[in-house]
Amino acid sequence: MKDLTFTTLIAVFEEIFGRGLFWAMVVAAVAITGAYLYVLVRDRSMSMRKFLLAQLSMPFGAIAAVLFVQLVTNSGFSDIGGPIDLIVLLGVATLGAVGIAVLVYTLQSLIRSRSQ
Numbered sequence: 417m418k419d420l421t422f423t424t425l426i427a428v429f430e431e432i433f434g435r436g437l438f439w440a441m442v443v444a445a446v447a448i449t450g451a452y453l454y455v456l457v458r459d460r461s462m463s464m465r466k467f468l469l470a471q472l473s474m475p476f477g478a479i480a481a482v483l484f485v486q487l488v489t490n491s492g493f494s495d496i497g498g499p500i501d502l503i504v505l506l507g508v509a510t511l512g513a514v515g516i517a518v519l520v521y522t523l524q525s526l527i528r529s530r531s532q
Contacts, residue, residue, distance in 0.1 A: 432488070432489060433488055434488075437488070445515070448515075448518060448519055448522060449518070451522045451526065452518050452521070452522045455521070455522050455525040455526065458525075459525060463524075463525070466521050466524045466525060466528075467521060469520060469521075469524060470516075470517040470518070470520040470521035470524070471517060473516050473517060473520045474513040474514070474516060474517050475513070476516060477512040477513045477514075477515055477516025477517065477519075478509040478510070478512045478513040478516075479509075479512075480512060480516070481508050481509060481511060481512020481513070481515070481516075482505060482508055482509050482512065484512075485505075485508050
C-alpha cells in the first residue's frame with residue numbers, strides 16, 4: 417500500500433465496519449448534512465439557544481462515537497498501542513461530537529417552530 421487513494425480509504429473503511437454499515441453511515445451523514453443545510457437556508461440565521469443545546473450534547477456524542485467504534489471493531493481501550501491510536505481515537509471523538517451537535521441542532525429546528 418504505497419499510495420493512499422480515495423478508493424483505498426473506502427476499501428479500508430468497508431473492511432473495518434462492514435460494507436452495509438459503512439454505506440448506511442455515509443447515507444445517514446449525507447442526509448443529516450442536507451437537512452442541516454436546508455434548516456440554515458430556511459431560517460436564514462442560527463438560533464443561539466438551539467446552538468447552545470447542541471453544544472451541550474457534544475460530550476455525549478464524543479463518548480458514543482468512541483464506544484461505537486470500540487464495539488464495531490471488536491477492540492478495547494487496552495488495545496491502544498501508540499500515539500497514532502490515540503490520535504485516531506481523539507479524531508473519532510471529535511467527529512462524534514460535531515456530528516451529534518449538527519444532528520441535535522437540525523432536529524430542534526425541524527421539530528420546533530421558527531418562532532422560538
